[in-house]
Amino acid sequence: MDTKGKIQVSAKDVNVFYGDKQALQNITLDVKSNKVTSFIGPSGCGKTTFLKCINRMNDLIDICRVEGNILVAGQDIYDKSVDMVALRAHVGMVFQKPNPFPKSIFENVAYGMKIHNMTSSKSELADRVEDSLRRAALWDEVKDRLDQPGTGLSGGQQQRLCIARTIAVQPKVILMDEPASALDPIATAKIEELIHELKQNFTIIIVTHSMQQAARVSQQTAFFHLGNLVEFGKTTDIFTNPQDERTQNYITGRIG
Amino acid sequence: MTNSFTDITPSLRRRHARETRFKWMGKIAIIIAVSFLLVMVGSIAWLGSGALKQTRVQLNVHLDAAQIDAAAVADANYGKLIKTALLDRFPEVTKRRDKKSLYGLVSYDAAYALHDRVVAEPGLIGQDLRMWFVASDDLDMLIKGNLETTGDENRRRFSDKQLGWINSLKEEGAIKSVFNVAFFTTGDSREPELAGVLGAFVGTAFTLLVCFCLSFPIGIMAAIYLEEFAKKNRWNDLIEVNINNLAAVPSIVFGLLGLAVFLNVFGLPRSSPLVGGMVLALMTLPTIIIAARAALRAVPPSIREAALGIGATQIQTVFHHVAPLALPGMLTGAIVGMARALGETAPLLMIGMVAFIVDIPGSVVQPATALPVQIFLWADSPERAFLEKTSAAIIVLIVFLILMNLVAILLRNKYSQRF
Numbered sequence: 001m002d003t004k005g006k007i008q009v010s011a012k013d014v015n016v017f018y019g020d021k022q023a024l025q026n027i028t029l030d031v032k033s034n035k036v037t038s039f040i041g042p043s044g045c046g047k048t049t050f051l052k053c054i055n056r057m058n059d060l061i062d063i064c065r066v067e068g069n070i071l072v073a074g075q076d077i078y079d080k081s082v083d084m085v086a087l088r089a090h091v092g093m094v095f096q097k098p099n100p101f102p103k104s105i106f107e108n109v110a111y112g113m114k115i116h117n118m119t120s121s122k123s124e125l126a127d128r129v130e131d132s133l134r135r136a137a138l139w140d141e142v143k144d145r146l147d148q149p150g151t152g153l154s155g156g157q158q159q160r161l162c163i164a165r166t167i168a169v170q171p172k173v174i175l176m177d178e179p180a181s182a183l184d185p186i187a188t189a190k191i192e193e194l195i196h197e198l199k200q201n202f203t204i205i206i207v208t209h210s211m212q213q214a215a216r217v218s219q220q221t222a223f224f225h226l227g228n229l230v231e232f233g234k235t236t237d238i239f240t241n242p243q244d245e246r247t248q249n250y251i252t253g254r255i256g
Numbered sequence: 257m258t259n260s261f262t263d264i265t266p267s268l269r270r271r272h273a274r275e276t277r278f279k280w281m282g283k284i285a286i287i288i289a290v291s292f293l294l295v296m297v298g299s300i301a302w303l304g305s306g307a308l309k310q311t312r313v314q315l316n317v318h319l320d321a322a323q324i325d326a327a328a329v330a331d332a333n334y335g336k337l338i339k340t341a342l343l344d345r346f347p348e349v350t351k352r353r354d355k356k357s358l359y360g361l362v363s364y365d366a367a368y369a370l371h372d373r374v375v376a377e378p379g380l381i382g383q384d385l386r387m388w389f390v391a392s393d394d395l396d397m398l399i400k401g402n403l404e405t406t407g408d409e410n411r412r413r414f415s416d417k418q419l420g421w422i423n424s425l426k427e428e429g430a431i432k433s434v435f436n437v438a439f440f441t442t443g444d445s446r447e448p449e450l451a452g453v454l455g456a457f458v459g460t461a462f463t464l465l466v467c468f469c470l471s472f473p474i475g476i477m478a479a480i481y482l483e484e485f486a487k488k489n490r491w492n493d494l495i496e497v498n499i500n501n502l503a504a505v506p507s508i509v510f511g512l513l514g515l516a517v518f519l520n521v522f523g524l525p526r527s528s529p530l531v532g533g534m535v536l537a538l539m540t541l542p543t544i545i546i547a548a549r550a551a552l553r554a555v556p557p558s559i560r561e562a563a564l565g566i567g568a569t570q571i572q573t574v575f576h577h578v579a580p581l582a583l584p585g586m587l588t589g590a591i592v593g594m595a596r597a598l599g600e601t602a603p604l605l606m607i608g609m610v611a612f613i614v615d616i617p618g619s620v621v622q623p624a625t626a627l628p629v630q631i632f633l634w635a636d637s638p639e640r641a642f643l644e645k646t647s648a649a650i651i652v653l654i655v656f657l658i659l660m661n662l663v664a665i666l667l668r669n670k671y672s673q674r675f
């Protein structure tokens with residue numbers, strides 16, 4: 001339903017607590033469809049925490065409590081009627097450390113489609129696996145060893161496998177938590193290239209601690225500091241003309 | 257050392273010495289442990305090896321047609337035929353007491369063996385039959401060299417006169433040792449030379465089968481629920497504490513519980529592997545639950561995140577990804593629990609699996625005994641010949657344990673090969 005330029009994710013006054021400790025304060029921001037939005041900020045400022053609010057991965061943490069509203073495609077995701085499984089099929093996630101299943105490469109990509117009954121035949125499943133691997137720019141490297149364990153790939157390949165696994169279930173939004181932080185520069189470049197490709201079809205939110213990366217891949221940037229959203233806007237504006245002193249200090253390397 | 261790193265050399269030497277010392281202590285500990293094990297297993301094997309041999313005596317039985325009614329072959333007095341055969345062999349024996357001790361050379365099983373043979377081949381009636389019979393336990397012990405043959409005659413099992421008979425039998429080649437097949441194919445008996453371990457073996461197999469079928473699925477399910485689904489609240493803390501306590505409860509208490517609940521309230525069959533297995537399952541459950549929870553906890557959270565992150569339900573996450581990875585650990589826990597159950601005697605005594613049972617149990621509801629209980633019973637018997645049976649039964653128990661663990665290890669390797 002959503003078209004380019006529409007709001008895909010919208011947060012209003014989001015507060016997150018770990019037990020008594022508040023990790024995020026009054027976060028309000030809108031993420032547009034088919035754009036790459038990056039979250040930057042020093043370690044421990046709450047980027048991951050906010051990202052995990054968007055697909056409710058925070059629910060796994062017993063002590064974590066979320067207040068405020070987050071809408072995805074117009075739907076309040078913390079509403080009681082929302083099924084977490086449906087939400088996570090709509091909002092995929094790629095984690096900081098590549099975490100392929102200890103199963104074959106094929107099975108890694110096919111798993112999501114299998115559990116969601118997305119294909120009607122084996123050949124269709126195989127086609128979709130190939131398609132996902134191609135879109136993750138991994139097909140050529142693994143097409144001869146689809147039955148080999150996904151855990152046997154290199155770090156960068158594993159991360160692209162995880163991206164293939166995520167896009168296979170056709171989410172609208174992909175959350176990426178420092179997807180390249182464990183990778184070498186060449187693998188990182190591949191992932192960044194991939195993000196460029198993927199934004200045609202997906203809304204991407206990427207957490208990164210590398211400002212260069214944020215500048216290279218994203219159109220929108222949000223700067224977090226100590227649990228606050230300090231500044232949010234066009235990436236070019238944030239990097240060339242930051243409004244807030246903290247942003248300025250961070251991008252010039254004085255904090256973080 | 258003369259190189260550029262010399263400034264830490266003194267302390268380095270001390271550190272290396274400590275390492276060497278530790279390695280040696282470790283080696284000594286292992287040597288001590290292994291030698292204990294060798295002494296134990298070796299002595300049992302030494303004692304038990306005798307039970308693998310059985311002494312046989314050959315007699316020439318005249319199947320007197322006057323003694324065996326051709327119309328009722330099965331009803332003839334075969335014991336008398338055996339006695340006659342012995343008296344024919346030693347015509348010099350006339351005194352009542354001597355006759356009695358002469359008869360005592362062969363097992364009372366001889367009459368049954370002869371009966372079976374003649375019933376199977378009635379054509380033998382009227383002929384002379386040379387046949388090997390099982391020797392009595394005393395003769396068996398003598399042949400195996402376990403009895404005194406010198407010294408005060410009154411304190412020996414065999415007098416010089418009896419030894420003379422036995423020697424004469426030996427000289428004509430009428431005494432031999434054969435592999436004791438019966439030990440592995442028959443149930444218990446009051447006569448040591450006839451007692452076998454199969455009844456207890458089958459009883460143990462049935463009991464452990466029941467135990468495994470109950471405790472493994474229940475234990476795994478409980479562990480998965482507690483670890484993956486249950487909310488961390490006070491009730492679950494209480495349950496956790498109780499499970500840990502249950503693991504430490506003496507096994508005889510579970511036996512009493514089985515007696516009170518399974519036998520007296522539910523009226524399940526006494527002495528049956530069903531009840532034995534249920535009691536042992538109660539005992540094994542906490543062990544399996546604790547081990548399975550540890551195995552589940554050891555699965556990296558990133559696997560759970562990966563599955564949940566693409567929209568797997570909690571159940572799918574657990575059963576497709578977490579449980580398969582935890583399975584080897586769960587099986588290890590089950591092995592430990594089952595091994596403990598295998599050697600358990602006390603709770604089985606409580607529910608009556610200590611009875612003297614000759615028949616091999618055919619199902620889990622028939623009366624049975626178990627290997628450890630059989631060992632206990634034989635060890636308690638006064639006959640000298642039960643000593644080697646006891647050791648042999650221990651060997652069977654150990655072999656059973658090794659086989660069980662082998663199966664578990666094979667299973668574990670099979671399932672952990674999913675990369």
Ligand SMILES: Nc1ncnc2c1ncn2[C@@H]1O[C@H](COP(=O)(O)OP(=O)(O)O)[C@@H](O)[C@H]1O
Pocket residue numbers: 018023041042043044045046047048049050061
């Ligand atoms: N599971 C957790 N339990 C308690 N506190 C947490 C947990 N995860 C994160 N936090 C706290 O929340 C804050 C934000 O963490 P995080 O979102 O991981 O930061 P970032 O990803 O920006 O480095 C940190 O102060 C961290 O200590």
Ligand SMILES: [Mg+2]
Pocket residue numbers: 047048049
């Ligand atoms: Mg983080």
